[in-house]
Amino acid sequence: MAYVAVKGGERAIDNAHAWLARDRRGDPAVAELGLDQIAQQLGRAIDRVMAEGAVYDRELAALAIKQAQGDLIEAAFLLRAYRTTLPRFAHSEPLATETMQVRRRISAVFKDLPGGQLLGPTYDYTHRLLDFTLAANGAPPPAAEAEAEAAMMPGVADILGHEGLMERDIASDATPADLTREPLAFPAGRDARLQALARGDEGFLLALGYSTQRGWGGSHPFVGELRVGEMSVEITQPELGFPVDIGDVTVTECQMVNQFAGSKTVPPQFTRGYGLVFGHAERRAMAMALVDRALRADELGETTGAPAQNVEFVLYHCDNIEATGFVEHLKLPHYVDFQSELETIRRMRADAMREAAE
């Protein structure tokens, strides 16, 4: 009977999964992608999936990308689901980003600054011309090499801080919020907001950050500093009592410097928007910093009302795993609700037509 067709059943699911697996593999005459190829040659995709999946593991991210056929939100979802099953052993010590082994570090507010400007591997000044030698698998020309400098690089915020021109960030010993353990609650502290933004959807953050530049919650931003590089992660085990290096991560940090008109208690000074994300992800770190600053409007006594300044709106909708799940759940059957709705509409139409006839 026809209605049976709309029922799924075990066999339909099995067949669908088998078809999906074949679809994923593509033409078997074409060599299969290795995880090392994805990890080595699709590094920015790996970075995005690690950030949104909230797991720093390049190999697992490569597997997720392969399994998801390059659907990066689906890949981040796979990592998140895997993350759930992992026990939590420890929290890391805070990263001191001035000790970062930078491969790229730029400031837009000073021509030169202690530690220097370091352009590094960037697409910024490439001409976006399709490079057909890549299609022909051409080997890249050799890149110049130099010894890494191990010098400390103070952040731009510290340079401005000496003059009192920059708001101070005060270190805190409080345990930071963890949205993966405690649900979002309001008012949401900056720690919780930054965590949500660091995992948030890059496209959503980008659009929100962009909206602040177009007058929807403007904050006159300057890139105080953007740096990309490697950092050691350390944990302190209680039985040891001193920090132990457990590995390196690549991170991108953005210190946005924003104007602030001052208030009754605070003289005019610069304020900060902050972005710190896994991997080499400059757009993401900058968007995060813009949105972080926009979300501080209330705290700084500025006028609010733009979408990027609405903490509830931004935090409840920035997670793409939540968003994609709920949008796509509309594919699930809703025929019971629809049936109830049908009956209500029919009744309302009958009433309306009766009234019209009278």
Added chain:
Amino acid sequence: MTRIEGYNFAYLDEQTKRMIRRALLKAVAIPGHQIPFGSREMPLPYGWGTGGIQVTAAVLGQQDVLKVIDQGADDTTNAVSIRRFFARTAGVRTTTHTSEATIIQTRHRIPEHPLTENQIIVYQVPQPEPLSKLESSRVETTRMHGLAEYGLMHVKLYEDITRYGHVAISYDYPVMVAGRYLMAPSPIPAFDNPKMHQMPALQLFGAGREKRLYAVPPYTDVRSLDFEDHPFRIEPHGQRCARCGDAASFLDEVHTADGIRWTCSDTDWCAERVERGHGGMDTEAQGARHA
């Protein structure tokens, strides 16, 4: 089905299950009140039952018998998928028979077969906040619940009545629990609302994406919101199930090449009735052919 290796019983680790059970105890102690909990990412997408799955995982024991339905049916794809998930990760016995199950996870329906004190029904909840369509800020709605300030919802019902002559909410119809908290019954049809009132079974609600749990303990008052002069009522659909002839159960309207058929949404209920000898249009037509 044998259990998948490398994962804890029912997927979640014991610490997480304990956290969820604590939240559930709180939920049972304050009927209808939404309890925030540290909802985890599950291997199924948000909006597909992650809240219900986490609640089920937290209360499931090795001796439990699990039934999973979606739209009242055991064989809809998502019900199959969730039932398989627990068969794989917990190795528990599953059933389609409402009366055999100790835990029933549901999306959008309450089974027709009355539930007992020995059963738990777990609802999948997309939006736990009953006021969400009227007030988008959770800071505001939390305050309203705290003050039991539900005027906004009464105004919405009143406006419906003045405009249409009746309340125009057909599913997820708001209820008052134990005379205190306004609660979203999840998107079950309003038809099912009366079943929640004084139900002998424990009713648990899980909203994974929104990270909220709530509960209705056994034998608790659950009243659909209404007015004295406009009492809540279920409109009879005036149809009978084509398979089992039932005129009192919730029916799905199915469009076929031959026209419209009405069949029970609760597939187990329907099958049991057919087994007991009840028949509808289908069997009558067959009987006529044989005669």
